[in-house]
Amino acid sequence: MEIDDLTRRTGEWLRGEGPSSKVVISSRIRLARNFEAYPFLSRADETARREMYRALTDRITETDLGQDCLVVNIDEVEPLDRQLMVERHLISKQHADGEGCRGVVVSADETRALMIHEEDHLRIQCLRSGLQLETLWQEVDRIDDLLEERVEYAYDEKFGYLTACPTNVGTGIRVSVMLHLPGLKMTNEVERLLRAARDMRLAVRGLFGEGTDALGDFFQISNQATLGKSEAEIIDEFGNEVIPKLVEYELNAREMLANERTYQLDDRIWRAYGTLCHARTIGTDETLFLLSHLRLGVQMNRFKLVDLATINQLFLLTQRAHLQKINGGPMDGEKRSIARAELLRQRLGSSN
Amino acid sequence: MEIDDLTRRTGEWLRGEGPSSKVVISSRIRLARNFEAYPFLSRADETARREMYRALTDRITETDLGQDCLVVNIDEVEPLDRQLMVERHLISKQHADGEGCRGVVVSADETRALMIHEEDHLRIQCLRSGLQLETLWQEVDRIDDLLEERVEYAYDEKFGYLTACPTNVGTGIRVSVMLHLPGLKMTNEVERLLRAARDMRLAVRGLFGEGTDALGDFFQISNQATLGKSEAEIIDEFGNEVIPKLVEYELNAREMLANERTYQLDDRIWRAYGTLCHARTIGTDETLFLLSHLRLGVQMNRFKLVDLATINQLFLLTQRAHLQKINGGPMDGEKRSIARAELLRQRLGSSN
Numbered sequence: 001m002e003i004d005d006l007t008r009r010t011g012e013w014l015r016g017e018g019p020s021s022k023v024v025i026s027s028r029i030r031l032a033r034n035f036e037a038y039p040f041l042s043r044a045d046e047t048a049r050r051e052m053y054r055a056l057t058d059r060i061t062e063t064d065l066g067q068d069c070l071v072v073n074i075d076e077v078e079p080l081d082r083q084l085m086v087e088r089h090l091i092s093k094q095h096a097d098g099e100g101c102r103g104v105v106v107s108a109d110e111t112r113a114l115m116i117h118e119e120d121h122l123r124i125q126c127l128r129s130g131l132q133l134e135t136l137w138q139e140v141d142r143i144d145d146l147l148e149e150r151v152e153y154a155y156d157e158k159f160g161y162l163t164a165c166p167t168n169v170g171t172g173i174r175v176s177v178m179l180h181l182p183g184l185k186m187t188n189e190v191e192r193l194l195r196a197a198r199d200m201r202l203a204v205r206g207l208f209g210e211g212t213d214a215l216g217d218f219f220q221i222s223n224q225a226t227l228g229k230s231e232a233e234i235i236d237e238f239g240n241e242v243i244p245k246l247v248e249y250e251l252n253a254r255e256m257l258a259n260e261r262t263y264q265l266d267d268r269i270w271r272a273y274g275t276l277c278h279a280r281t282i283g284t285d286e287t288l289f290l291l292s293h294l295r296l297g298v299q300m301n302r303f304k305l306v307d308l309a310t311i312n313q314l315f316l317l318t319q320r321a322h323l324q325k326i327n328g329g330p331m332d333g334e335k336r337s338i339a340r341a342e343l344l345r346q347r348l349g350s351s352n
Numbered sequence: 353m354e355i356d357d358l359t360r361r362t363g364e365w366l367r368g369e370g371p372s373s374k375v376v377i378s379s380r381i382r383l384a385r386n387f388e389a390y391p392f393l394s395r396a397d398e399t400a401r402r403e404m405y406r407a408l409t410d411r412i413t414e415t416d417l418g419q420d421c422l423v424v425n426i427d428e429v430e431p432l433d434r435q436l437m438v439e440r441h442l443i444s445k446q447h448a449d450g451e452g453c454r455g456v457v458v459s460a461d462e463t464r465a466l467m468i469h470e471e472d473h474l475r476i477q478c479l480r481s482g483l484q485l486e487t488l489w490q491e492v493d494r495i496d497d498l499l500e501e502r503v504e505y506a507y508d509e510k511f512g513y514l515t516a517c518p519t520n521v522g523t524g525i526r527v528s529v530m531l532h533l534p535g536l537k538m539t540n541e542v543e544r545l546l547r548a549a550r551d552m553r554l555a556v557r558g559l560f561g562e563g564t565d566a567l568g569d570f571f572q573i574s575n576q577a578t579l580g581k582s583e584a585e586i587i588d589e590f591g592n593e594v595i596p597k598l599v600e601y602e603l604n605a606r607e608m609l610a611n612e613r614t615y616q617l618d619d620r621i622w623r624a625y626g627t628l629c630h631a632r633t634i635g636t637d638e639t640l641f642l643l644s645h646l647r648l649g650v651q652m653n654r655f656k657l658v659d660l661a662t663i664n665q666l667f668l669l670t671q672r673a674h675l676q677k678i679n680g681g682p683m684d685g686e687k688r689s690i691a692r693a694e695l696l697r698q699r700l701g702s703s704n
Contacts, residue, residue, distance in 0.1 A: 263633045267631055274630030281615045281619045
């Protein structure tokens with residue numbers, strides 16, 4: 001599998017299916033792991049990094065994780081390809097922007113992405129559409145076991161798994177869920193809820209992870225504490241209490257809008273369609289915002305001119321790197337905005 | 353002719369034809385006149401007003417000006433009908449909002465509107481599409497002569513025609529032209545030009561006259577000084593120097609946009625169309641703003657899905673009073689916005 005194959009499909013996480021998919025775009029679990037035999041990355045020179053990288057990719061690809069996988073040495077690929085992988089949520093922005101020998105091993109369906117030498121030696125990530133934390137935990141746990149048979153982890157009897165950043169020490173787990181909350185946004189309740197989430201020591205971020213603002217109506221919620229609770233407790237609390245509550249609030253807001261603010265709701269949806277189908281130049285932020293409203297219309301059965309698959313695909317294809325890849329190479333901001341508008345008109349089936 | 357007949361047609365001034373009609377929407381000339389035999393309005397009681405009103409309407413309608421005309425006693429009609437006449441530029445906002453016996457005599461094609469008891473006893477107004485100041489002056493002058501044969505004007509050898517407000521003393525003439533300047537607006541030159549116009553003692557107002565802001569891209573430019581210059585000088589300077597210069601600037605701006613900022617220009621035009629065809633609720637200001645961009649597209653031959661006549665008609669029909677009249681009666685703001693969006697979708701021929 002090659003990087004260029006990625007642009008020809010949508011990752012599993014953007015299928016728009018799975019439990020609670022009206023509100024939950026995707027779920028992700030990642031584990032941070034370091035290896036006993038190697039120095040932490042902050043203390044490793046480039047020679048050591050290379051050696052570790054080679055050893056780790058060998059250990060991974062000799063298991064069934066290596067089947068049809070994509071192995072990318074991030075230091076050796078074009079900036080556009082790095083950005084592409086960020087947009088597909090396969091690597092973090094930090095990993096793309098980092099330095100030195102580092103990489104990622106991605107499964108063919110993009111539900112697995114093992115980052116090598118991000119902040120820790122290894123980050124095991126699994127990602128699926130909808131709310132599927134139990135499934136993800138089984139997958140992550142299996143990978144964790146598979147690798148632990150081959151390499152010894154840095155582990156402390158008292159603290160648990162040792163990590164580069166103290167916030168990850170303990171289970172090393174981070175559970176995060178991408179929510180689509182246009183209803184709460186329209187009813188002005190989203191800020192209050194996000195404040196409550198922060199009070200519960202949950203982190204709230206934008207569509208593209210750490211360091212990005214919440215863009216449009218998409219919010220990534222994740223746990224911050226990894227110490228003092230077991231993985232099962234964290235996942236249970238998150239998947240069976242916190243997220244279902246937020247999903248319920250969002251669905252209530254949507255119902256209220258449909259019953260009491262019908263025109264305003266339809267206005268948002270149809271204006272979004274009108275603009276997406278007719279703009280001649282459009283930026284990423286506005287596109288995301290408008291596609292969000294279109295998605296809401298489809299999910300609420302109020303808009304039937306476009307299907308969900310097309311919208312989900314457009315979320316990715318209109319991103320900077322994707323747009324440049326499918327248009328054959330680097331473009332400046334102005335050209336990208338024009339190409340983005342053209343792509344949207346084409347795919348949304350407007351004859352104008 | 354009845355007031356209700358008005359909503360079924362577009363006044364001559366919105367035909368979108370006539371000289372320089374790419375930029376000049378309409379031209380208007382009005383004369384302020386008072387009568388020797390009557391007290392100024394500020395000193396007339398209601399009985400005197402009534403008597404004067406009857407005498408004046410009689411004098412007007414006994415000439416050919418009475419043919420097929422509409423005579424409206426504004427004090428006796430519904431607020432909606434008053435607002436309707438303001439929107440059609442037949443009476444001023446002050447006249448609609450005034451008190452006591454007052455009226456207007458309108459010709460069938462709406463090129464003539466004689467206001468009785470606005471600020472002065474009589475205001476003779478002629479209004480036509482495009483830049484047609486000479487024609488308008490001939491019309492206004494003929495009406496002036498026709499009435500002067502029947503009633504003696506308040507006139508002073510030294511000052512000229514006497515008026516209620518000193519700014520009108522002298523010729524009592526006001527010449528105004530409604531300009532559509534979307535090009536200069538987009539190139540950020542409009543403010544500078546309007547400042548220059550003000551330095552030349554020209555007044556700049558919005559689409560609906562005195563007290564209204566310049567809305568969207570429409571600007572009403574008129575002379576302020578009426579003393580010390582003859583009517584011919586004022587009209588000549590205005591129609592052959594000031595306005596042609598502004599028209600030229602606007603056309604240059606449009607040409608520049610078409611050559612150098614093609615995408616931004618088309619983006620404006622097509623987004624306007626997309627929104628107008630898909631909104632479910634929309635206010636007057638936004639409608640005006642978007643119709644202005646559509647008009648620009650048609651005038652520049654870059655947009656062919658809608659014809660100019662439809663756009664011009666929509667400028668009027670989407671106004672508050674027109675909208676309520678064609679929908680059968682008073683509606684609150686929310687209902688109006690919904691009805692306005694429905695009307696736009698219908699008339700702009702979108703199937704959605």
